[in-house]
Amino acid sequence: MRKIRFVDTTLRDGNQSLWDATGLTTGMILSVAADMDRAGFKAIDFISSIHMGVSVRYHKENPFEKIRLAAKAIPNTPLSFGTTGRRFIGFVRSPDSIVELVLKTVAANGIRRVWLIDAAHDIDVISKNARMAKQAGIEEFVVALSYSISPVHTDAYYAQKAREIVACREVDTVYLKDQGGLLTPERVRELVPVIREAIGEKPLEIHTHCSAGLGPQVYLEAIRQGIDILHTAMPPLADGTSQPSIFQIVEEMKGLECETDVAMDVLKGISERLYAIAEKEGRKPGMPAAYDAAYYEHQVPGGMVSTLKRQLGEAGMEHRLPEVIEEIKRVRKELGYPIMVTPLSQFVGTQAAMNIISGKRYKIVPDGIIQYVLGYFGESPAAIDPEVLDKVHSLEKTKKMMKEAFPQPSIEEIRKASGMGPEVSDEEFLLRYSLKQNEVEAMLAAGPINPEYAC
Template sequence: MAEIQLVDVSMRDGNQSLWGAVGLNTAQVLQIAPVVDRVGFHAIDFTSSTSMGMGVRTFKEDPWERIRLARAAMPNTPLQVIGTGLRFFSWERQSPDFMQLVYDRFVANGISRIVVLEPMLDVDAILETARMCRKAGAAEVIVALTYTISEMHDDDFYGGLAARIAGCPDIDRAYIKDPSGLLTAERARTLVPAIVGNLGGKPLELHSHCTIGLPSLSYLAAAELGVEVLHVACGPLGSGSSLPNVHRLLVNLREMGHTVRIDDGALGRVSDYFTRLAKAEGLPAGVAQEYDASFLRHQVAGGVMSTTRRQLAEIHLEHRFEEVMTEAIQVRAELGYPIMVTPFPQMVCSQALYNVIGKERYVNVSDQVIRYVLGIFGRPIAPIDPEVKDRILSKPRAKEIMAEPPSPPLSELRKRFPANISDEEFLLRATMPAEEVNAMIAAGPAKRHYNPDLRPLLKLLEGMQECPEGSDIVIEKDDFRLELRSA
């Protein structure tokens, strides 16, 4: 049996899938990072432009500072960023020189492993991005072969993709990215050999979500078929719409005779920490999911589902979630079956939400959907429904977008911002609202210490601060009673 390595996704994809991408701040990451570094993971799936943006928006924290601090706290484990082709923060393509700066700064700040995720599986864009990552100095460049189900996406399709990237010296390995958790053990037994046989000796990894419980078997099948690295999550950040829980998978892999060189003691401490954090912050733990055949139709990944649920809750329409998912199936078909990976599931689900709560379907259409229909993201896999296409492109906003100039080159874009700011601040200001970046800078350095066991006391003290002056305070728990009376 083979030796299997693990990539941990708790800090990025597990958080994004289960906690809406806003569950971890810098202090919470740093508190456990030194222990994570001792576990023996092949790498840590650490960040993306989406999670960086959420850090700025939600915590007013500098995402570049977080990378640097995490790198110092985890010097022995590569940190990974996942990109979306030639894009950064926004869904529109940036100029090549802008993206080269992005990858340069990732590596300079402590990222050594970069995943190239091209949403349209455009091989030319994949190869161009890989060259940028290698030029930036990335130690490992990994291409995401995003898995989906359709008549076009058969084993020959993925085998052909593998063959086209096999000869690129700037690509070190590939991984099957299954954001919706659709890969069955049966399909893995044909898909994995088709890819491995065409990769020219490059290692293959597997990243599959537990949305309908399939990875518990597909991971074990993949390990027997030549997949060398499996992506997992720890404690409450595993299972559910996240990735497989590392503890159960470890037991099963070892039972089958595979070698997994992991420090089980350190791993247990990591899982215990996240369990205590989830309890202290009132965050949900991932639970094993039952098989749901509807996912094979709408293919919406866990992170997008949690975001859609949150959006519906904010407008008090959470009871219409299933209706939105049903509409998403039809929207995806009408848009030519885009692969449900960022940014397309967000587009599809947002449009489905507009269609459900609006007076008429496609009355409200986002700029992103218009750009998709215009072909700005690339050519759709199948033709867009003609009626839907005409309805979208007839909108005045579509004509405005068609008239927009292409992304400016880096030299021109720099002129819009002060010359004395760092490259990192420039990249944030060029892609995010100014008020959000200003608020982040005004907030100062992020906190670096966090103890989940102290959180209940801190919440109590915060609540006491909000009490009107002169109020009496009574604290009761079990047989304990404390009264604080104003003088």
Template sequence: MTDLSIMQRTSAPHDRGTRTFGLVDVTLRDAHQCLWSTRMTTSTMTPILGAIDRVGYAYVNILGGAVFDVCVRYLQENPWRRVGLLCDRLATPCDGLTRGQSLYTFELFPDDIVALNSSVLAGLGLSVLTVYDALNDNRNIVSSVRSAHEAGMKVNAMLTYTLSPVHTDAYYVERAKELVALRADFISVKDPTGLLTPERGRTLFPALVAAVGEIPLQLHSHAQSGLAPEVYEVAMAAGFSLGHTAVTPLANGASLPAAQEIDARATRQGFATNVDLAALAEVSDYFDWVCERDDKPRGRVAEYDPALYEHQVPGGMISNLKSQLATMNMAHRLPEILEEAAQVRRDLGYPILVSPFAQYIITQAVLNVVQGERYKTIPDEVRKYAMGYYGRLAAQPADVFLERARIRDDERVEEAPAAHLAPAVPRLRAQLGVSASDEDILLAAFYSPELLAPLKKSEPAYEDKTSPLAEMIRYLGAQRDLTHARVRFGGMDMTLSAARG
């Protein structure tokens, strides 16, 4: 697909005479991050890429901070290899997400590391760099936007959504105007916890459409409240161009809404989506089979829970918290911790519960509950947040917190976070030697040699095609004793019973 055809397809919705709405697929990134703890391997992805290409997506999102980090820490896969392989095999243009000045980890990196990262991603074939800052401090994405454009990529800049007295429609309009000034190619509303409601969308979305002019708007809203599909309809009607979705069974719950449902809703409203439903069914069948084969959870449509709008903790984080509390025989204290998390968030000036601040808020809440005293212990990262080390706060922290944190006036940071970071690339090049590639330089900036050592192993030759039937036959051939199995093929559930000697 040429760049011209991509532009025609993605920018057409801003022509009010054309009713089209494109889909961005997040199955290979955010969906398994939410439902499978980011554990989808490259070998699981590659066999179904041909069918994903035939669906008709505008873009396929293949990279994010957690994906990059889990590749290194847990899957022992080289993330650069994955990005290059997927960009090479997918004809649909690929999109990758970074966390602004933090890129893939929770640490802040200097501008020269950010720029080198953009250059490497563009060289691997990435078409769009999606970037956000967890505080909506757009000073933290300037170097990402600039370097991505210099490397030849388009930029999708995100507004991270939350609910609080200070995160008003006017607040988001001002942040959107800053992104317009940065010359973003797309602007997205990122709703990581699924807090958007149709009512809020009816005021916020038209205000953003008016503020951004001809820049196409995208919606990325998780399905944790159960309201996301209705919110997507409101976005379509307001003039949004693209919506982020996942295929069943990796949609819904803590993930994003199902591509099938959003496609159906768009069609009923008279929008063209360019979606090939047969190809979409093939992709869904494949991942349904993977769920069965690997005993992976499927996303379920969430029930509306008013408590979500108080604690605002993403579903994936609640699952991890439950698991950790269970190991400490504290599972019964989860409601108390979630209630405390809501109070901590208020006291800290309403940070958005997205990485890394979601982790900071939960950690502080657990400490408060376990110690029986609020802010008896304050982690260094929480103090640094309150000092402005990570960026500009949406609101001043409460006096009760500031008194316990004992932050001196000379500790407060007013400048952009990257301003106090020295360049790192010259030091790393001298350290690693002339034979080190740009990819090596970046990995060394992010991780210790011990974590990187397993990446030196040779990787398998990834398969490039499959079908649910082929997967079923391969699975059966590997079993010595098969007594009962459930498979899905051609949209039909089947139960197999067999015995082999």
């Protein structure tokens, strides 16, 4: 029988997709850590720069200490860190020296696996990050092929990108990342063989969301097409806009003559513990989603919808969400069909919301859109609408940015400019560089992380 392996996404993507990344504190994670380590996962999707920012802002916890504590409690299963390779915590592009220091620092604290998602699939960015990760001591470097639907995101596009990615010898694994839950069983049947042929002997994983209601069916078809490493979550942090439940997948894959070494009895105990946490904290569990064809039009990742609601609510316009969703489709087309994944999905969503709130399209253009148009986040998949291009290029801020190359200062230069000398640790330096000073001060004032959680 074929052996299926699992990467668990409960703590990172499940938490982000269903509980806006704020749901789990370090103490909660440590309460299930020992069991997660003996469950038999290939790896645990543990943290990303977004979660590191949440740790500081919402929980007053040092995210590097969080990694240390988890790595100590989970010594046998690789913990993973996710990055776009161009920024840290915020949505502003960071110099390469910052990205390199982040990789060194997370590796020093116990991260063994890094996954990178670059919306442009820029091979120069991918290769640079892969080299830096390996130099930092990362064991497995994983690159996402981010799925999207547009006139330019064809089989030929993904085959070419896959070939470029695996040509980088530091890349260990490729995974088909369906952040919008857009894959269908039929599309998997077409696309997976194309990617498999392009990557040769490199391992291929798959990651989807249940947003449109087809996640479990997508995974079963992926198994039929030869993928044997799946990204799943445990209830209550599975289903909904999260990943498929490992319990459902393991049960249904029996009909495909597949088995797994994952200890299901251990997982049941973890799931019960997480349900108890959800009940105590007033968090809603993920529920199986009905098929929703709208996702194939707007392609907004599930976790973004709550952010859009909040933005509109602050302007007293939450009832205009359907208009914003329609505007997102229009803005994305005008910007050359960027893949709706961090940070580009946030840029497109924010621009659409501003267009609706202001009542005039592109009256306000956020910095992220300017940077995207100027190529800070790679080339647009298709040509940007000339009228939109003219509007952005006419802005004074754009003209100023066009005159200056993106700065690439060293860590020493950044420290000197910010007044942070060698007495400031790399961890504190990175947090102060990326966050507001009062947020870091509040975290430091809170003291060491409390590893206990009573439920």
